[in-house]
Amino acid sequence: MTSGATTSSGPGPSVPGPVPVPVPVLDDDPFSVSFLADPYPRHERMREAGPVVWLSHYGIWASARHEQVVTALTDWRAFSSASGVGLADFRKEKPWRVPSLLLEADPPDHTRVREVMTEVLSSRRVRGLREEFAAVAESLVGDLVERGTFDAVRDLAEVFPLRVFPDALGLPEEGRENLMPYGGMAFNGFGPRNDLFHEAMADAPRIQEWINESCRRENLAAGGLGQDIWAFADTGRITPEQAAMLVRSLLSAGIDTTVYAIGNALAALAAHPGQWARVHENPALAKLAFEEAIRFESPVQTFFRTTTRAVDLGGVRIGPGEKILLFLGAANRDPRKWINPHTLDVTRRTAGHVGFGTGIHACVGQQVARLEGDVVLTALARRAAMLSPTAAPEPRPNNTLRGFSSAPIRVEKAAVRGR
Amino acid sequence: MHEPEFVAVVREKIVVSDGVVALVLGHADGTPLPSWRPGAHIDLVLGDGLVRQYSLCGDPADASAYRLGVLREPAGRGGSAYVHDTLSPGDRILVRGPRNHFELEDAPSYLFVAGGIGVTPLLPMIAEVDAGGARWRLLYGGRTRPSMAFLDVLDRYGDRVLVRPQDRHGLLDLKGFLEEATRDTLVYGCGPEPLLAALEDACGARDMLRVERFAPKESIHDDRDGMFEVVLAQSGLTLTVGPGQTVLECVEAAGIPVLSSCQEGTCGTCETDVLEGTPDHRDSLLTEDERAEGTTMMICVSRCLGERLVLDL
Numbered sequence: 001m002t003s004g005a006t007t008s009s010g011p012g013p014s015v016p017g018p019v020p021v022p023v024p025v026l027d028d029d030p031f032s033v034s035f036l037a038d039p040y041p042r043h044e045r046m047r048e049a050g051p052v053v054w055l056s057h058y059g060i061w062a063s064a065r066h067e068q069v070v071t072a073l074t075d076w077r078a079f080s081s082a083s084g085v086g087l088a089d090f091r092k093e094k095p096w097r098v099p100s101l102l103l104e105a106d107p108p109d110h111t112r113v114r115e116v117m118t119e120v121l122s123s124r125r126v127r128g129l130r131e132e133f134a135a136v137a138e139s140l141v142g143d144l145v146e147r148g149t150f151d152a153v154r155d156l157a158e159v160f161p162l163r164v165f166p167d168a169l170g171l172p173e174e175g176r177e178n179l180m181p182y183g184g185m186a187f188n189g190f191g192p193r194n195d196l197f198h199e200a201m202a203d204a205p206r207i208q209e210w211i212n213e214s215c216r217r218e219n220l221a222a223g224g225l226g227q228d229i230w231a232f233a234d235t236g237r238i239t240p241e242q243a244a245m246l247v248r249s250l251l252s253a254g255i256d257t258t259v260y261a262i263g264n265a266l267a268a269l270a271a272h273p274g275q276w277a278r279v280h281e282n283p284a285l286a287k288l289a290f291e292e293a294i295r296f297e298s299p300v301q302t303f304f305r306t307t308t309r310a311v312d313l314g315g316v317r318i319g320p321g322e323k324i325l326l327f328l329g330a331a332n333r334d335p336r337k338w339i340n341p342h343t344l345d346v347t348r349r350t351a352g353h354v355g356f357g358t359g360i361h362a363c364v365g366q367q368v369a370r371l372e373g374d375v376v377l378t379a380l381a382r383r384a385a386m387l388s389p390t391a392a393p394e395p396r397p398n399n400t401l402r403g404f405s406s407a408p409i410r411v412e413k414a415a416v417r418g419r
Numbered sequence: 420m421h422e423p424e425f426v427a428v429v430r431e432k433i434v435v436s437d438g439v440v441a442l443v444l445g446h447a448d449g450t451p452l453p454s455w456r457p458g459a460h461i462d463l464v465l466g467d468g469l470v471r472q473y474s475l476c477g478d479p480a481d482a483s484a485y486r487l488g489v490l491r492e493p494a495g496r497g498g499s500a501y502v503h504d505t506l507s508p509g510d511r512i513l514v515r516g517p518r519n520h521f522e523l524e525d526a527p528s529y530l531f532v533a534g535g536i537g538v539t540p541l542l543p544m545i546a547e548v549d550a551g552g553a554r555w556r557l558l559y560g561g562r563t564r565p566s567m568a569f570l571d572v573l574d575r576y577g578d579r580v581l582v583r584p585q586d587r588h589g590l591l592d593l594k595g596f597l598e599e600a601t602r603d604t605l606v607y608g609c610g611p612e613p614l615l616a617a618l619e620d621a622c623g624a625r626d627m628l629r630v631e632r633f634a635p636k637e638s639i640h641d642d643r644d645g646m647f648e649v650v651l652a653q654s655g656l657t658l659t660v661g662p663g664q665t666v667l668e669c670v671e672a673a674g675i676p677v678l679s680s681c682q683e684g685t686c687g688t689c690e691t692d693v694l695e696g697t698p699d700h701r702d703s704l705l706t707e708d709e710r711a712e713g714t715t716m717m718i719c720v721s722r723c724l725g726e727r728l729v730l731d732l
Contacts, residue, residue, distance in 0.1 A: 077505070107464075108426050108511055111513050118704065119706070123687045123709070126687075291680075347676055349671065350678070351680055353680075367687050
């Protein structure tokens with residue numbers, strides 16, 4: 001199936017363009033289990049084939065290069081999100097859930113709710129979460145380091161965000177086990193209706209009901225981010241229906257992403273002892289290490305856009321109303337942008353990576369994610385002189401996210417030193 | 420309470436003179452638009468951080484439509500170009516306001532002075548004043564006659580309107596025009612800064628002048644990009660941030676690892692504690708309170724209001 005790239009001048013619907021540019025055609029299925037389990041060689045082939053390629057398996061455009069991915073993410077007028085940021089085209093097929101007000105919307109509708117969420121997740125508010133998050137991280141990591149060996153994903157990456165974030169939101173204790181499955185639905189839901197999609201959706205009605213219940217005002221604890229959102233409904237800036245939908249956005253986008261990010265960071269750092277030594281030596285590097293890990297092993301690998309008009313991208317003419325798959329994870333390893341892109345370097349200047357997206361849809365909760373990564377890695381950096389994998393990490397395939405279901409590691413406890 | 424904010428739909432877009440289009444906006448859901456008084460303006464939220472103010476120039480009694488005149492400003496950051504080139508009938512657009520910093524006060528007589536697109540807020544004022552029977556005159560200047568918008572609207576007022584394109588008449592004769600002013604006259608002026616400055620001079624000490632300034636937001640910062648000193652408290656370094664250089668660039672060049680991402684003040688990644696000095700905040704994230712407090716700043720875009728900042732780096 002993975003024959004080399006072929007070149008054709010006329011894939012896709014024919015579009016009258018000034019100069020027909022030959023467009024590389026690839027037959028990869030980027031949502032196949034084999035692709036998802038080992039994406040980087042396939043990314044490279046796609047990236048080197050051209051700035052924009054045609055994926056014949058789905059009849060869609062794609063880009064794996066940093067420059068074109070940034071252009072498409074930034075130019076929201078030509079590359080719309082309102083038709084869905086997954087493979088499904090909302091103008092032609094019914095979405096599996098009510099579209100997100102943030103992710104699956106364009107200005108002007110997007111602008112109003114995005115501004116509300118920017119205020120809800122203000123830097124002051126996120127700073128206020130640090131103390132609690134750090135205390136949980138210190139305690140959790142302290143216990144794990146005492147054990148000597150643990151699973152970086154199951155015992156830490158899945159445990160920490162699932163404790164601190166639902167608390168910060170003010171979610172009820174009961175039913176939190178639905179959060180990861182719901183994230184699995186949301187992120188597998190951006191792909192085709194393949195086995196991953198159907199497995200994720202197996203229990204969808206029950207989980208969606210719990211999610212919808214949890215977004216209601218009366219079910220959210222006072223002082224949490226959920227009530228902060230609802231308070232905006234009182235000012236008239238958003239409707240009660242929108243408030244519930246925005247709480248849902250935090251539930252879909254705020255859990256799995258950080259679970260994968262922390263798991264990926266720990267797996268990457270365990271595999272690079274020299275880099276971990278630097279973080280251990282200087283725990284102030286923890287937040288840089290987390291950022292570099294997001295570049296290196298991006299939790300959110302892909303998002304789609306849909307063209308609103310005929311547009312040139314990297315010299316390729318794309319017609320109106322067409323889907324383009326943007327490989328964020330591949331853009332973050334584009335050698336045109338990065339020196340030694342396949343090397344983890346915790347002191348690298350990571351600005352410009354698109355692990356949180358960029359432009360008007362850039363992750364609105366990115367400072368919460370950075371806070372979570374920082375406190376976990378800082379707590380570990382103080383206690384662990386060395387990390388090493390005891391087995392290869394187990395990939396957890398997902399149509400959008402990249403990460404592991406298991407990453408067993410051994411830690412070498414540091415000599416006691418002042419905090 | 421928050422000021423009105425709603426999605427409007429572009430009903431019509433008409434070229435009304437060289438470089439000026441008139442927009443007619445209605446409420447997207449068909450409900451009546453918020454009420455307004457002559458002199459009011461609205462924000463058009465154009466995305467990408469572009470927010471532009473435009474005066475309402477239609478009829479305040481018509482709650483079904485807002486009318487605006489938009490001049491193409493080649494030196495602008497793209498707001499007017501977007502309205503001219505891209506925005507089309509049927510498009511939806513976010514609107515804030517209306518608000519009014521240019522209220523029409525009661526007076527027995529008025530003199531209006533318009534420069535170019537500055538005529539827009541004066542149109543509903545003139546309509547109201549004329550209907551109320553007050554005495555009034557308008558002196559309307561512009562580059563050339565074809566560049567001057569809404570001459571057709573003003574046509575019906577006959578010789579109460581003096582149209583004075585600069586290519587034929589030179590600079591406006593403000594002094595001569597103001598000779599008509601009596602003790603009770605109010606003068607309303609709107610237009611480019613040099614015209615308003617000349618108008619202020621001509622009115623002298625008399626409290627009869629009301630003006631609205633068009634200050635293009637994008638140029639406000641230009642003369643404040645001066646040099647300042649940044650002390651990094653933890654590292655013990657003192658750096659000089661030059662004009663055209665960011666604090667972030669300077670700190671990175673000194674070999675201090677700092678995290679940054681968007682580099683345009685929108686993501687919050689490079690937020691840094693300020694120990695001394697007053698930041699000149701240029702980000703889009705901090706609240707008014709946080710700005711006033713000045714204990715934190717986004718070093719990718721924000722600068723210094725004084726000569727020295729001490730940062731916790």
